[in-house]
Amino acid sequence: MMQTEPRTSPDLRIPLLDLDRPGFEALAAGWGFKPFHGRNLFRWLHKHGVSELDAMSDLSKALRERLAAETRIDLPRVAVEKPSADGTIKWLLDLHDGQRVETVYIPEESRSTLCVSSQVGCALDCRFCATARQGFSRNLSTGEIIGQVWHATRALGKPPTNIVMMGMGEPLANFDAVVKAMAIMQDDFAYMLAKSRVTLSTSGIVPNIYRLAEVSEVSLAVSLHAPDNELRDQIVPINRKYPLEQLIPACKAYLRGEPRRRITWEYVMLKDVNDSDRQAKALIRLLEGTPSKVNLIPFNPFPNSGFETSDPERIEAFRQRLKRSGLVATTRKTRGEEIAAACGQLVGQVQNRRLPRAGAQIPVSIGL
Numbered sequence: 001m002m003q004t005e006p007r008t009s010p011d012l013r014i015p016l017l018d019l020d021r022p023g024f025e026a027l028a029a030g031w032g033f034k035p036f037h038g039r040n041l042f043r044w045l046h047k048h049g050v051s052e053l054d055a056m057s058d059l060s061k062a063l064r065e066r067l068a069a070e071t072r073i074d075l076p077r078v079a080v081e082k083p084s085a086d087g088t089i090k091w092l093l094d095l096h097d098g099q100r101v102e103t104v105y106i107p108e109e110s111r112s113t114l115c116v117s118s119q120v121g122c123a124l125d126c127r128f129c130a131t132a133r134q135g136f137s138r139n140l141s142t143g144e145i146i147g148q149v150w151h152a153t154r155a156l157g158k159p160p161t162n163i164v165m166m167g168m169g170e171p172l173a174n175f176d177a178v179v180k181a182m183a184i185m186q187d188d189f190a191y192m193l194a195k196s197r198v199t200l201s202t203s204g205i206v207p208n209i210y211r212l213a214e215v216s217e218v219s220l221a222v223s224l225h226a227p228d229n230e231l232r233d234q235i236v237p238i239n240r241k242y243p244l245e246q247l248i249p250a251c252k253a254y255l256r257g258e259p260r261r262r263i264t265w266e267y268v269m270l271k272d273v274n275d276s277d278r279q280a281k282a283l284i285r286l287l288e289g290t291p292s293k294v295n296l297i298p299f300n301p302f303p304n305s306g307f308e309t310s311d312p313e314r315i316e317a318f319r320q321r322l323k324r325s326g327l328v329a330t331t332r333k334t335r336g337e338e339i340a341a342a343c344g345q346l347v348g349q350v351q352n353r354r355l356p357r358a359g360a361q362i363p364v365s366i367g368l
């Protein structure tokens with residue numbers, strides 16, 4: 001075992017999980033090593049899931065000593081692991097300051113999806129969302145976001161085939177950390193996910209949709225939930241700042257006219273709120289001219305939500321109406337019911353705050 005004592009206080013050491021590949025290369029180069037040594041370290045950490053410096057056999061002793069002295073690797077600690085009979089696994093992860101976030105793994109026949117959190121809580125206050133009830137606590141760092149992927153990959157023995165930024169929080173409100181974490185997910189020396197296999201879901205922070213288009217090519221899912229401003233203002237309050245006449249052009253611009261790309265619109269089905277035939281027609285009109293897929297999400301209830309989920313027949317009638325207009329429309333499957341693991345329903349724990357029991361009986365539903 002390497003005996004080197006840290007030269008600096010642990011808090012001042014460089015958190016390696018916060019770095020992307022260029023960051024590792026710059027770190028190595030800054031210390032007088034070749035940049036590829038930094039790349040090798042990045043590969044050990046993310047591709048091989050190795051966090052013990054002594055096991056990184058192709059790194060020089062001098063580099064490992066420097067790393068041991070001046071860097072740290074803050075791996076997530078699992079507070080609770082809940083497997084479900086259908087293979088879904090929910091992890092509640094402890095963060096360094098006592099906050100907790102949830103990550104959900106959903107296996108399917110031909111793919112596996114990891115639902116990743118971007119914030120502790122959320123400030124955007126969508127009326128039907130359990131995370132919103134928790135309020136906003138803080139952004140996650142890049143390391144805390146990619147740490148969820150690191151953990152799942154290690155636990156499962158292989159990376160998921162798909163990652164969705166649909167856990168707790170609004171990813172576009174934590175722009176820099178999320179973009180860097182998504183770059184690591186896609187890096188060939190790390191998790192090797194194709195661009196289309198990483199999806200960012202947003203409730204519609206319009207300026208950051210334009211920014212995202214400049215720096216990333218991930219798939220975009222937008223939480224729409226209403227076909228007009230009047231209703232959307234009420235149930236997705238960010239709409240008052242960025243209404244539909246700004247949101248739709250931003251999403252179109254995101255596609256850059258590329259024929260194979262499209263926006264996934266998430267539409268949570270709320271009984272007698274947004275599920276009428278008239279609203280289906282309005283939705284069709286709204287999405288005209290935008291390459292789209294609509295994903296209908298049966299509302300996952302939680303105590304005192306004030307909403308009910310639409311009847312299955314109503315959801316199917318709504319879907320058929322969209323389909324007849326030529327839209328691709330699907331209904332999300334419910335998964336992992338007994339472990340309360342719904343993406344979009346996650347409630348981590350915030351230290352020293354009283355939490356609603358929301359989420360206690362909530363099923364998982366996912367599937368873009």
Ligand SMILES: C[S@@+](CC[C@H](N)C(=O)[O-])C[C@H]1O[C@@H](n2cnc3c(N)ncnc32)[C@H](O)[C@@H]1O
Nearest residue numbers: 128129166169170201202203223266299300344
């Ligand atoms: C929790 S959000 C996280 C990503 C981002 N903040 C957003 O709103 O798109 C992921 C998805 O879950 C949906 N969702 C939130 N609460 C839900 C509920 N009670 N039932 C079903 N879906 C819900 C959201 O609308 C969104 O489409």
Ligand code: SF4
Nearest residue numbers: 122125126129132203
């Ligand atoms: S749906 Fe998304 S944006 Fe809205 S409160 Fe929940 S996590 Fe935040």
